[in-house]
Amino acid sequence: MTPAYLLRRLGAIVVVLVIVSLTVFGITMVLPGNAAVMILGEWATPEQLAALEERLGLDRPVWAQYFDWVGGILAGDWGTSLRLQLPVAQVVGDAIANSALLAVTALVAVTLVAIPLGMLAAIRRGTGADLGIGLVAYVGTAMPEFVTATLLLVFLAGPSVALFPAGGFVAPGESVAGFLAHVALPAGTLALVMTAHIARQVRSEMTDVLGSDYVRAARLKGLREWTVIRRHALPNSLAPAVAVISLDVGYLLGGIIVVEEIFAWPGLGRLLIYALENRDLPVIQAITLVLALVYALSNLLSDLVIAALDPRVRYA
Amino acid sequence: MAAPPVLEVAGYTLDYSTPAGPVTALADVGLAVARGETLGLVGESGSGKTSLAWAVLRYLPANAVERGGSIRLSGEELRTRTAAEILEIRGRRIAMVFQDPSTSLNPTIRLGDQLAEVLVRHRGLAPAEARGQGEALLARTGIARPAEMMRRFPHEASGGEKQRVVIATAFACNPELILFDEPTTALDILTARQILDLFARLREETGVAALYISHDLGLVSRIADRVAVINGGRIVEEGPVAGIFRAPRRDYTRALIAAVPRPDVRLAAPPPDPGAAALLALEGVSVRYGGAAFLSRLFGARPAVVQGAREVSLQVRPGELLGVVGESGSGKSTLARVVAGLQEFEGRVGFRDRGYAGRRAFDRPYRRAVQIVFQHPDGSLNPRQRVRDILSRPLKLYGLVPRARLAGRIAELLAAVRLPAEFAGRFPHQLSGGEKQRVAIARAFAAEPDLVICDEVTSSLDVSVQAQVARLLVELQARTGTACLFITHDLNLVRQLAHRIAVMHRGELVDLFDTAEAETDARHPYTRALLAAVPVPPAAAADPAPLTGEPP
Known part of the structure; x- marks a missing residue:
């Protein structure tokens, strides 16, 4: 991989973000009423509105407002939340941290569970283990996360069982055990769907690789089966799985919105729903940009990981 | 007492159980290979030759059923060995060299590590030690800078x-026995020759x-001391190489020998009129491959250009068969794609009295007059169409026969390629490889072309089928007066068929001569160099039996 390649990819991300920012900004222009209306409420007098509009700069040309907004974001000033009366950077920043904890926990769980499951299914192809994993994977993929979440809540957090708290958040800095207890169900919900997805991908890749000429050649060298799998089959099966994981980040970004709401997890998803309900435009805009950036970066990261796994992949 | 042979197979019978009942892959096979000896096992696809290799290596699929017999390595029975014992034997006492090194090496592991892992496994060396040994082994195979090769990826x-x-890798642990499975077929002519010399x-x-x-x-015949011919899971004949060629005892062996292409057995159609004007004339045809995608260009990626053909000029006369030979990447298939109108080019393609300056200039009459037959009929015949539909397509497209005569013309075409008329109702997957290629040839001739391009049309076929298809092609050519651009890497075959031969090397036409x-x-x-790398096989017995129909 060349520095020029990396620069090109980062350049492409900037283009994507510009397009997203234009879209987001455009929506706020199309929506009826503006920030001044929202702040002052329906009963404000035209004089009050005009005064506030002038203070907020809403009377200036559209392009000037856009550049002000983008310039502010670049300078670290993301504006002020209309409802919470707090700086957007602070509100969104806290939510990002909480959501990242949830998403990373889910991704780690998926990686630790899905890859071995997929391997096992491929190695024991056609046996009961393979069938069982396949069945769970189908059900897991078919079930929407609000159903999974509800089932988990009822069976693991119901008043009679109460193995886990039904919702809420404890920062890992306060209490690691408390954090783990609270993160288990929401992360589990997200992980279940992705596990199904990724385990199936790993199984199908691994099956192909196990049938390849070079795995046969490795076996006919007299290598032990575990060496064949670990050295020859596994690394070559992972690259496509990584691509799927990065696509799943897109799913994850949607999934956290639902899951955070259900489990009262104070992250981006919850904040987004709150902002949408209250038409808190600066917050909506900031979250949308952050989600786009995360998605673009995760795609880049997955391409880099794939290049590290497969020496034939050289980006130039 | 004499030492036992290194490999001795006796009375060995192997079935595969399938949903349709057991299928016999090997029947009462017996053969022996002594120390220092090379036994050639020759057979067509489906003959059981590869099953025998798997049986020796004890690498049989789950549905294999061994019915009896013995497989002995230096006197020790292998069939009764446990899986763990077999793991100690594989790679150490029996090694294997596969057909295609680009698929039998793991693409993500350095060549040195793939070589060293055998030494680590079987000779208990530490990885660093094994790499040192690996370099020595590579040097022995004639690799100029072994240390550098060790670090490369495939x-x-x-x-x-x-x-x-x-x-x-195969020789790393000084094995007693090595199995070679077509180790040169995936290689170019000159490379294959070097590999055979290395093996010797x-x-x-x-x-x-x-x-x-x-x-x-x-x-x-060039590398083995003795040859065993296998057909339908049975060894039909075995003996020293010279004897098999001079005095084959079985009809099947005779047919196989007769099918081996031999330049002195000319099969070509009558030579073209030397005074005739050229039918096809390439003038300074060049092709460049490569170019960056739009978005990459936008961000400054430079396209990597590969020259597929460089200033190629040649002519084909009416009724002539021009052979085009060269190694992979020489540009011979690029040429076929240019003439077929599948590839953009620079320069000029003259056809009869017209000239075409680019791919888009080719008009309908040109596309009808120039037809192509591809290497793999599996890829070029639509699996969802019956043979009838495949053949009627050019007939309808160019309005060659009235609708009422369609069925009759299809029957004629099938008869011309020696296929029964009822094949019209079949799908490609219901035909054998040779039959499919005949359908592809019939489709090309259906358009009543003046020139047919044959791009490696015989190379995916068995030797005996290859001979039949080659003969058929020449016969059709002689009957219809069609010219042919015959692209191949098989020098002996092209010397049988062609009137003139063009030699391509790295995109350039380096030689053009009368056969x-x-x-x-x-x-x-x-x-x-090419001709020296492919010796002419030994002369056959007098009056070889002509190949008729499918082999027994």
Whole structure:
């Protein structure tokens, strides 16, 4: 991989973000009423509105407002939340941290569970283990996360069982055990769907690789089966799985919105729903940009990981 | 007491159980290979030759059922060995060299590590020690800078270099027996020759016993001491190479020998009128491949350009068969794609009295007059269409016969390629490889072309089928007066069929000559190197039986 390649990819991300920012900004222009209306409420007098509009700069040309907004974001000033009366950077920043904890926990769980499951299914192809994993994977993929979440809540957090708290958040800095207890169900919900997805991908890749000429050649060298799998089959099966994981980040970004709401997890998803309900435009805009950036970066990261796994992949 | 043979198979019978009942793959097979000896095992696809290799290596699929017999390695029965014992034997006492080094090497592991892992596994060396030994092994196979080759990945090495690594790996633990499964078919002519020479030298040095599996009797005759011919799971004939060629005892062996292409057995259609105007004339045709995608260009990526053909000029006369030979990447298929109108080019293609300056200039009459037959009929015949639909397509497209005559014309076409008329109702998957290729040829001739391009049309077929298809093609050509651009890497075959031969090398036309002058001094050095790498197989017994129908 060349520095020029990396620069090109980062350049492409900037283009994507510009397009997203234009879209987001455009929506706020199309929506009826503006920030001044929202702040002052329906009963404000035209004089009050005009005064506030002038203070907020809403009377200036559209392009000037856009550049002000983008310039502010670049300078670290993301504006002020209309409802919470707090700086957007602070509100969104806290939510990002909480959501990242949830998403990373889910991704780690998926990686630790899905890859071995997929391997096992491929190695024991056609046996009961393979069938069982396949069945769970189908059900897991078919079930929407609000159903999974509800089932988990009822069976693991119901008043009679109460193995886990039904919702809420404890920062890992306060209490690691408390954090783990609270993160288990929401992360589990997200992980279940992705596990199904990724385990199936790993199984199908691994099956192909196990049938390849070079795995046969490795076996006919007299290598032990575990060496064949670990050295020859596994690394070559992972690259496509990584691509799927990065696509799943897109799913994850949607999934956290639902899951955070259900489990009262104070992250981006919850904040987004709150902002949408209250038409808190600066917050909506900031979250949308952050989600786009995360998605673009995760795609880049997955391409880099794939290049590290497969020496034939050289980006130039 | 004499030492037992290194490999001895006796009375060995193997079935595969299938939903339709057991299928016999090997029946009462017996053969022996002594130390320092090479036994060639020759058979067509489905003959059971590969099943025998798997049986020896104890690498049989789950549905294999061994019905009896013994497989002995230096006197020890292998069939009763446990899986753990077999793991100790594989790679250490029996090694294997595969057909295609680009698929038998793991693309994500450095060549050196793939070689060293055998030494670590079987000789208990530490990884660093094993790499040192690996370098020595690579040097023995004639790799110039072994230390550097050890660090490369498979895609960073040429086909010949990769096959040398595979051979070094096979010889790493000084095995008693090596199985070769068509180790040169995926390689270019000159590389294949070097690999065969290397094998001969290593066999000299180590005294290894070898079982050399191939479909190519001509090739096996160059390296084996003895040949066993296998057909339908049975060894039909076995003996010294010279004897098999001079006095084959079985009809099947005779048919196989007769099918081996031999330049002195001319099959060509009558030569074209030397005074006739050229039918096809390429003038300074060049092709460049490569170019960056739009978005990459936007961000400054520079396109990597590969020259597919460079200033090629040649002519084909009416009724002539011009052979085009060259190694992979020489540009011979690029030429086929240009003439077929599948590839953009610079320069000029003249056809009869018209000239075309680019791919888009080719008009309907040109596209009808120039037809192409591809290498793999599986890819070029639509699997969802019946043979009838496949053949009627050019007939309808160019309005060649009235609707009422369609069925009759299809029957004629099938008869011309010696297929029964009822094949019209079949799908491609219901035909054998040779039959499919005949349908592809019939489709090309259906358009009543003046020129047919044949791009490696015989190379995916068995030797005997290959001979039938080649004969059929020449016969059709002689009957219809169609010219042919015959692209191949098989020198002996092209010397049987062609009137003139063009030699391509790295995109350039380096030589063009009358077939009769193939061995004169006027030849380009590259042509001479190619011819030297592919010796003419030994002469057959007098009056070889002609091949008729499918082999028994």
